[in-house]
Amino acid sequence: MTESVITPRNRGFLFLDAHPAGCREVVDGMWRDLPSRDEENGAASAGEGPVALVIGSSAGYGLAATLAGLKRAGIRGIGICFEREGGPRRTATAGWYRTAATADVARAAGRDMAFLNGDAFADTTKQQVAELLRERFGGRLDHLIYSVAAPRRTDPDTGTTYASVLKPVGAAHRTKTLVFDRDGAPEIREVDTAPAEGDDVEQTVAVMGGADWERWIDHLAARDLLADGFTTAALSYIGSPLTAALYRQGTIGAAKAHLEATARTLDERLTKLVGGRAVTSVNGAAVTQSSTAIPGVALYLGLLRGVLGDAMVSPAGQLAELWDQLTGATPLTLDGEGRVRLDRWELSEDVQQAVAERWHKATTETIAGLADLDWFHDEVRRLYGFAVPGVDYAAATATDIPWPRSAVGR
Known part of the structure; x- marks a missing residue:
């Protein structure tokens, strides 16, 4: 087994390598922090939980959905992601290592989870999932979580x-946007983004809208794989008025609107077909590989943390609430657009007012006193397994971690 000392190499918020031991500890820490639901409140015994499919299971809210589903709802089933194996010059992706750690967590909890590494948009992947559901999970799917950013x-x-x-x-x-120089010093800059042109909106909707989610449901329904009462949720985001022009009112926002319209269409179909439900789940802000790529969002996240501190709700905490609603442990509560809202803690008027006040005051000279920069900087590094408490980064660590073949003795 190859071992080496992994040091962070990055270009801005993008890191070229990942730390296997750090990624494992991130998963283990999320697992420890998640509340469990005891049997008298409806958790299933080992091996008897609902069958779930999580599409986009290795990072961000998809990872949180997988871990919260395992611990909170006792799920078994399949996780899908698209990750790169390590080689002689690069480690594997962080998602590769997190998936290996998640498989070990599932096995230790007695949950039968399979993980597929492939393109979620491809019909070959859909067919592979359908076959696995029939062969390994009794041919019935209870829940599908869709969390794809590509x-x-x-x-x-x-x-x-x-x-x-x-x-x-x-x-x-x-x-305004937040950047860090090579020494980690923060700087507030102003950046301009050109408007969409040509078919930019249509292209973005084709990638990030609801077309592939609906195709998954079509594929599984045509093969009679949806259980009675089947539920599906696509994970989404609305965000602050401070970032709306580039996000919710921009090309990505058009894709999110399409995703929500797809949910309403699917909800009608599933109600008639299996007595099921389809919803979008609007989650609160979090530091993810996707969110850090959006100008202004890094600054917003640092300021939000400066306002809320530990009152920010983690992705895992939010997804635990979603699983409670999807499984009936708590009532399914929707807004007027038919969406589950897990972002109310972020978008309350007093919180947004406090963040806006700090936003307008933010300069390179003042930002350290307005935002929690240490938290944000460490959260970005933790996406790749760095800055994780308890990990010895001076020690050599195994980098050629195999993809999990199975769980629960299969």
Whole structure:
């Protein structure tokens, strides 16, 4: 087994390598922090839980959905992600290592979880999942969580490849943003983003909208794999008025609107087909590999943490609440648009007012007193397994971690 000392190499918020031991401790820490639901409150015994499919299971809210589902709802089933194996010059991706750790957590908890490494947009992956559901999980799926953020998608019907873009709609947009120099010193800059042009909106909707989610449901329903009462949730985000021009009112926002419209269509179909439900779950802000790529969001997250501190609700905590609603442990509570809202702690008027006040005061000279920069900086590093308490980064660690073949003795 290859071992080496892994040191962080990064270009801005993007890191070139990941730390296997750090990624494992991130997963183990999330697991320890998640509340369990005891048997008298409805948790299933080992091996008897509902069958779930989590699409996008290795990072961000998808990882949180997987771990919260295992511990909170006692799920078994399948996780799908698209990760890179390590090689002679690069470690594997952080998601590769997190998946290996999640498989070990599932096995120790007595949960039968399979993990597939492949393109969630491809029909071959959908067919592989359908076969696995029949062969290993009794041919019935109870829940599907859709958490996919991707730069490109190839339509299986036409072969056309679409590319998503992050642009405002209608006019260019200038916003403050947070960057760190090579020494880690923060700087507030203003950046301009050109508006969408041509078919940018349509391309982004084709990648990040509801088309693939609906295709998954079509594929599984056509093979009679949806259990009675089947529920599905696509994870989404609305965000603050401070980031709205580039996010919710931009190209990505158009994709999110399409995702929510798809939920309403699917909800009608599933109600008639299996007495099921389809919803979007609007989650609160979090530091993820996707969110750090959006101008202004890094600054917003640091300021939000400065306002709320530990009152920020973690992705795992939010997804525990979602699983309670999907499994009936608590009532399914929807807003007027048919969405589960897990972001109310973030978007309350007093919180947003406090963040806005800090936003307008934020300069390179003042930012340290307005935002929790240490927290944000460490959260970014933890995405790749660095800055994790309890990990000895001076010690050599195994890097050629195998992809999990199975769980629970299979």
